[in-house]
Amino acid sequence: MANDIDIFSLEPSKISRDLKGKYLLLYGAPKVGKTSFAVQAPRALICAFEMGTNALAGTRFVPMLKWTDFKKVVSQLRKPQAREMYDTIVIDTVSIAFDLCNKYICQREGVDSIRDVAWGQGWGMLKQEFQEAFREITMLGFGLIFIAHAKEKPTEARDSEGNSISAMAPDLTSSAYTIVNSIVDLIGYISVEYDTNGGSERYLYTRQTPTIFAGSRYKYLAPKIKFGYQELVDAIGDAIEQSVSKDGAEVTDHTVINQVKSRPFAEIMEEAKNIWGKYLDVASTEEEKDQHLNVMRDIIRRVFGSEDFKLSTAVPSQADLVELFVDEVKDLM
Known part of the structure; x- marks a missing residue:
């Protein structure tokens, strides 16, 4: 890859209102609408590590049966045609992607378990392989949407009676979570809430609570948003406008990405x-x-x-x- 570096031609970075080129981790219960949300991203490519896209019309998806399938996708994303077709790469679901990456390292090293790699190097190999694949996607100029299931996990917090409080969190190993967390701009939890008449509404939580794990790099993003692609776009737009008025940030209507160019x-x-x-x-x-x-x-x-x-x-x-x-x-x- 060639990366034309010229520190003398750099312009100050600007925050974009759209979701192109942004990196999200969305998690929630099965069939809550995670994949349906992701396919609304313009020009999305779904890397289907599990088949949750069969009922979604008009999507471009490729089944991921093994990690080498994903490596082929990353290789093809280096080609100029990929940037002409796609803006966002969706990983559905990231926990399975990590498991397949683990299996790939074990096969490559000729062992049954990552713990069996000589000199304890297995975990480092796994982390490097998993991290570098997604880092390259971001450096090529694509946005990333990671999808994960939710899992209730114990926390150190206690209620007024001294009982341990559990929180909803992405169903990821600590190693996978650490890598994904280092990439994404937003970790959002999708919750279904019911009113007294039995009606339901979906919301996206973007900020940590005692019972929900979430977070965002957008300083003024609302902590609770009605769940939907356009709703999140609008909420990020509002957060950016506040950043402009309060912090003097510069804004643009579209993401400007300096792509790393690849040549034979x-x-x-x-x-x-x-x-x-x-x-x-x-x-x-x-x-x-x-x-x-x-x-x-x-x-x-x-x-x-x-x-x-x-x-x-x-x-x-x-x-x-x-x-x-x-x-x-x-x-x-």
Whole structure:
């Protein structure tokens, strides 16, 4: 991946009113409307780790039977056509995604349990694999909606009689939750509430209570919102307007995303070959050419960890390192 970095051309960040490019974790009871909400996001791609989309017309979804299926999706999201078709990637449900990632690591390492990986490295491998997949999606410029089931969990809080208070929380392992929490802008709990006549209404809780786990990076977002896609868009818009008036934040109607561009490995290698030749060609004497050759060997040592590494032997997994070599030589010309 190539990421054109220029710190001198940066503009101050702005908060967008829409949900494009935002990252959410929504959780609630089965059939409460989590997936129905997610498919309302414009140009959404549903990664269906469980089949809750069969009754939803007009959705684009792909069944995820194993973690390698998801890795194929991430690979395809790197292509320019993906940005032309999709804005938001929906993970339904994230707990199953984590389980399949766990299974993938075990198969790759030839063990039955993540605990059996040599030197206790299994959990680190699992965390890295799971985290990097979603980090790449965000860096490619897509929004993310994680869907999870709800689970009642004990808390340290006590009621007036000293009894332990339970709270609704996402049904995720601590490892999966830590990773997802580091990504998302909003954790919302969907609750169904009934009136005295038996009528029901769904609400989205966006702020922590003694019995509900939730949270948001939007300072002025209402703690309880009528559940619905447009209702959340409007509530975030209101929160942003308050941020503008009270904190002086800058706002835009649409998310502006600096995408990380991807290009074929063969193209990267061809540029490396060309830049090598050009840097030698600008030398006017044999002595100067030897100096340029030593400079590039020093760059190779710093980038690849060995001055004996031959650039022509680089493999696709080293694409980022080859890009770094090219950028450093370019800076010398």
